[in-house]
Amino acid sequence: MAIRRFSGHRTVLSVCLAGLVLLAPAFVFTTTAAAATTTGPALLQGDGVDSGHVELAWTAVAGASRYTLYRDGTPILSANTLRTIDSTVAAGSSHTYWATATVGGSETTTSPAESVAVPALLDTQAPTVPTSLHTTVIGTTSATLAWGQSTDDVGVIGYFLKVGTVLFSYTEGSLTTNVKYLKASTTYGFDLTALDASGKQSAPAHISFTTGTLGTVDTTPPAAPSLTATPYSASEVDLSWSLPSDSDLTGFLVYQGSQLLEDIPPNSSAQTRVFPVKGLNPQTAYTFSVRAYDATGNQSTAGTKTVTTLAATDVRVARGP
Numbered sequence: 225m226a227i228r229r230f231s232g233h234r235t236v237l238s239v240c241l242a243g244l245v246l247l248a249p250a251f252v253f254t255t256t257a258a259a260a261t262t263t264g265p266a267l268l269q270g271d272g273v274d275s276g277h278v279e280l281a282w283t284a285v286a287g288a289s290r291y292t293l294y295r296d297g298t299p300i301l302s303a304n305t306l307r308t309i310d311s312t313v314a315a316g317s318s319h320t321y322w323a324t325a326t327v328g329g330s331e332t333t334t335s336p337a338e339s340v341a342v343p344a345l346l347d348t349q350a351p352t353v354p355t356s357l358h359t360t361v362i363g364t365t366s367a368t369l370a371w372g373q374s375t376d377d378v379g380v381i382g383y384f385l386k387v388g389t390v391l392f393s394y395t396e397g398s399l400t401t402n403v404k405y406l407k408a409s410t411t412y413g414f415d416l417t418a419l420d421a422s423g424k425q426s427a428p429a430h431i432s433f434t435t436g437t438l439g440t441v442d443t444t445p446p447a448a449p450s451l452t453a454t455p456y457s458a459s460e461v462d463l464s465w466s467l468p469s470d471s472d473l474t475g476f477l478v479y480q481g482s483q484l485l486e487d488i489p490p491n492s493s494a495q496t497r498v499f500p501v502k503g504l505n506p507q508t509a510y511t512f513s514v515r516a517y518d519a520t521g522n523q524s525t526a527g528t529k530t531v532t533t534l535a536a537t538d539v540r541v542a543r544g545p
Contacts, residue, residue, distance in 0.1 A: 316344030
């Protein structure tokens with residue numbers, strides 16, 4: 225089973241309750257009798273992060289008012305969110321999940337089903353540090369890295385490659401990765417960590433290198449991303465945006481007003497293209513924007529949205545069946 229993370233910004237939910245842990249407003253479970261004519265979520269991700277939790281995420285559907293998550297054919301969540309953690313699973317059990325969206329009062333077709341095996345063992349040991357991290361190829365906008373295998377008492381399942389908190393690559397079953405969307409003539413410092421089946425990560429191995437210089441001058445900016453801003457709580461707004469098809473797309477600049485919040489590579493944000501902005505005030509209007517840029521630094525026009533946070537009294541937790 226593939227382990228996926230929502231982005232470099234959020235890996236594991238910090239609150240777990242008895243029952244289903246949600247990341248968005250609670251909703252009464254409903255289904256719609258009308259025929260599903262709209263295509264549902266394009267992808268459902270499911271990961272058994274430890275012996276009692278399954279982490280799930282799915283892509284947005286245009287015009288959706290809420291999403292319904294099913295486990296083994298039974299709805300366990302109906303809320304306006306793109307991710308959640310199911311904490312009602314038993315150690316060593318296996319389940320099948322899928323999701324639908326509600327658009328205009330009708331439920332869409334289902335996402336592809338995702339089978340998840342919940343780990344049976346309680347793991348207390350983190351993997352060892354990956355050895356001999358090095359580059360095998362350095363280009364102008366990409367590089368290939370390789371390393372030696374980590375060891376773990378339960379088993380290493382993958383490796384995260386990050387710059388700071390931003391995830392550039394995740395690999396399973398391989399000791400090499402090609403890192404795309406780099407800026408030309410730029411020095412990068414990457415950290416590589418090993419991940420085991422219970423979600424524990426090793427200490428990082430570090431490497432620095434400088435990308436090559438572009439041989440031609442590019443003056444054409446990328447297409448502007450289409451931004452969506454969804455109030456998650458009284459203090460948080462979730463941002464998501466489209467992925468332009470430009471061949472030399474290198475990253476996204478995320479702003480709150482005129483303040484730069486993050487510089488995100490496309491392969492990190494494209495996993496679910498959800499970026500949470502926290503520390504906001506209740507019932508307050510905020511303006512966010514996202515610009516795409518290419519390898520030579522050309523920036524697109526901004527995709528901009530203004531959204532108001534929820535009231536502090538709104539309840540954001542529900543329990544599963």
